[in-house]
Amino acid sequence: MVILDAVFDYEIKPVYLRSAPLADANDPELNSLVGEMIRLAAKLSSARSPHDHAALQRQMDTTDHGIDARVYHLYCIGDKDIALIEGSAR
Secondary structure, eight states: OOOOOOOOOOOOOHHHHTTSOOOOTTOHHHHHHHHHHHHHHHHHHTOOSHHHHHHHHHHHHHHHHHHHHHHHHHTTOOHHHHHHHHHHTO
16 A cells, blocks of 8 residues: 655745734734743743742633633634634643
8 A cells, every 4th residue: 555645835925815814913912921921931940849830830821811812802703713712622
C-alpha cells in the first residue's frame, strides 16, 4: 500500500484578507490583558511555595477568562457561539 503525502501550497493575498473578520491587534484592553498574562507566567515559573503557585494560577485563570471575553467582544461572538466554543475546548 502506498501512502502519498499531499503537499498544499497556498498563497494568501491581501485582497482576501481585507474582508476577513480580523480583530484590532492594537486594542488597548486586550494588549493589557496579554501583557498581564505574560507577567504572571514569568512569576509562576519562579513561585517558591505551593500557595504562591496556586495564587498565581488563579490570577492567570482570571486573566485568561478576561482575554477570552475581550476576544469574543472584538469578534462580536454571541452567547450561543461562546457556549459552543467553550464546550469544544473541554
